[in-house]
Amino acid sequence: MNDLIGFFDSGVGGVSVLHEARRIMPNENYLFYGDNAHAPYGPRPLEEIRALSAAGIGLLLERGVKAVVIACNTATSAYAEIVRAQHPELPIIGMEPALKPAHFARHGGKVIVLATAATLKLEKFERLMARYGDEAIPVVGEGLVELVENGRAQTPEAAARVRALLEPYSDKQIDAVVLGCTHYPYLREHVQAVLPHAQIFDGREGTAMRLKSQLEKYGLRSDDAPGIVEYRSSGGPEAIALMEKLMAWMD
Numbered sequence: 001m002n003d004l005i006g007f008f009d010s011g012v013g014g015v016s017v018l019h020e021a022r023r024i025m026p027n028e029n030y031l032f033y034g035d036n037a038h039a040p041y042g043p044r045p046l047e048e049i050r051a052l053s054a055a056g057i058g059l060l061l062e063r064g065v066k067a068v069v070i071a072c073n074t075a076t077s078a079y080a081e082i083v084r085a086q087h088p089e090l091p092i093i094g095m096e097p098a099l100k101p102a103h104f105a106r107h108g109g110k111v112i113v114l115a116t117a118a119t120l121k122l123e124k125f126e127r128l129m130a131r132y133g134d135e136a137i138p139v140v141g142e143g144l145v146e147l148v149e150n151g152r153a154q155t156p157e158a159a160a161r162v163r164a165l166l167e168p169y170s171d172k173q174i175d176a177v178v179l180g181c182t183h184y185p186y187l188r189e190h191v192q193a194v195l196p197h198a199q200i201f202d203g204r205e206g207t208a209m210r211l212k213s214q215l216e217k218y219g220l221r222s223d224d225a226p227g228i229v230e231y232r233s234s235g236g237p238e239a240i241a242l243m244e245k246l247m248a249w250m251d
């Protein structure tokens with residue numbers, strides 16, 4: 001049996017989720033595909049995001065992966081239900097902004113949900129907001145994915161961009177910030193610098209745990225594989241080098 005777990009993202013963001021999966025399950029084999037040539041997905045129309053996600057996830061399926069992680073909130077919102085209906089035989093794990101735990105961690109204040117324009121406007125997020133969003137403030141992380149994709153997450157320029165987006169809320173009581181895009185954990189310190197008292201949430205651990213339980217449920221867990229990671233990208237060798245660099249940076 002092919003023992004690869006496929007990971008998909010519009011670019012390097014999903015590496016932050018893969019890092020967490022490897023921490024929990026180091027002896028699984030992973031195939032990561034990033035569609036860096038087309039990132040960012042967030043500002044694109046729904047039909048385009050669906051077509052790009054179908055192509056990217058299609059490459060993983062052609063390799064016969066045993067499970068798929070859509071390590072992208074945007075692609076999950078646009079495409080997860082469709083691909084799950086097409087492949088009921090396969091565990092397909094998606095992501096959503098971690099608003100639920102952030103909502104319950106509040107102590108009277110508000111929660112900022114930082115995510116892409118598409119994630120914030122699609123129906124999946126509307127449903128999440130209806131349940132846990134009474135004190136939530138959605139903020140589009142304009143320009144952030146581009147900075148990460150260009151290898152500039154750890155720069156003063158990225159810190160300034162995060163500051164410009166979040167500073168307008170610094171006089172409100174912000175108890176939590178949800179990093180609702182898998183590119184944003186690389187910017188976590190910049191977020192914390194602007195809102196030092198806010199607790200920061202992201203969906204990486206929840207997704208990795210869900211992957212583990214789904215593999216167990218389907219009888220697909222392997223604990224004795226070599227634990228390799230194979231990177232693939234529509235963006236060529238430079239994008240793959242950035243994936244490897246970010247994976248090492250997360251250690």
Ligand code: DGL
Pocket residue numbers: 009010011013014039040041042043071072073074075116119145180181182183
């Ligand atoms: N990393 C993705 C997400 O979680 C998509 C970012 C983008 O391409 O706009 O939303």
